[in-house]
Amino acid sequence: MTPRTENITGPVALTSADVEAARERIDGLARRTPIFRTTVPTPHGDVAVLFKLEYLQHGGSFKVRGSFNAIERAAADGTMPSAGVVIASGGNAAIGAAWASRRRGLGCTVVVPETAPDAKVAALGALGATVEKVGDRYVLAAAAATEIALSSGALELHAYDLPDIVAGAGTIALEVAEEASGPITYCIAVGGGGLVSGIAAAARPEDRVVAVEPIGAATLHAALQAGHPVDIELDSIASDSLGASRVGRIAWATVTDNAVDSVVVDDDSIVRARSFLWREFRILVELGTAAALVPVLDGTVSPPRDGELCVVLCGANVSLGDMGV
Secondary structure, three states: OOHHHOOOOOOOOOOHHHHHHHHHHHOOOOOOOOEEEEEEOOOOOOEEEEEEEHHHOHHHEOHHHHHHHHHHHHHHHOOOOOOOEEEEOOOHHHHHHHHHHHHHOOOEEEEEOOOOOHHHHHHHHHOOOEEEEOOOOHHHHHHHHHHHHHHHOOEEEOOOOOHHHHHHHHHHHHHHHHHOOOOEEEEEEOOOOHHHHHHHHHOOOOOEEEEEEEHHHOHHHHHHHHOOOOOOOOOOOOOOOOOOOOOOHHHHHHHHHOOEEEEEEOHHHHHHHHHHHHHHHOOOOOHHHHHHHHHHHOOOOOOOOOOEEEEEEOEOOOOHHHHOO
């Protein structure tokens, strides 16, 4: 990799070259998840859509792609510490880090907010990770993870604001482009912005990227309105998975280098979208994941002319009990 994409603390915009390098690095490690072509009802009639079934990825979400990329690069560079890995996450990023660490025989410590869903915490324990609960917000867990990294020498991963993590997430777009016809419009749920910025970096000039956020957890939308990243107060049923209180610096730099549209959706619409996926397809995803489908169902986003509409279903670490079924 070039120096501009080293794991440094400053804001760095990712490029398609970074994502291509990540694809080579994680080839054979991350699953190539399937695409499901179907139609969904909208106010304008049935619309064709591609569902990228990324919830079938190792650990139940796209997050393992970035963790594989970061750990494999450190191993190749000879910079992977014997102390293993530490990460703060509401759940999915930690599960991804635990998967990638276990493959390398590394220890993995994860710091989660006390509000982390039981399903995700249980998955972490099953993967052999050491789990510590700190605070009621991601920012508090992140501060604790940094302290652990400084004291132990472990490699600190970030849920969404590390170049290798973002580049790994972007490999999803490379897979979709190989199977889709014509321009692609992507609908991506946004928390800290790692997934949407990775896909924006990998997208072709003719593609469109739509960032979808709950009204009560709209970090990117708030940043676009202010002209720079700002802190927000979280107030959404989807904040367990889209729980960042500020968009990542890499995401902001990448999004402002690329054409990304912003859409906000309400909690009721998110619940209806998740119920629709379960009722029609027996697809059970997290509420944050279901947010990406809302602007399609309500007719806000349509397929491009002579192209395809892709909704990335990015995570499914949820139980049937959460839906009352």
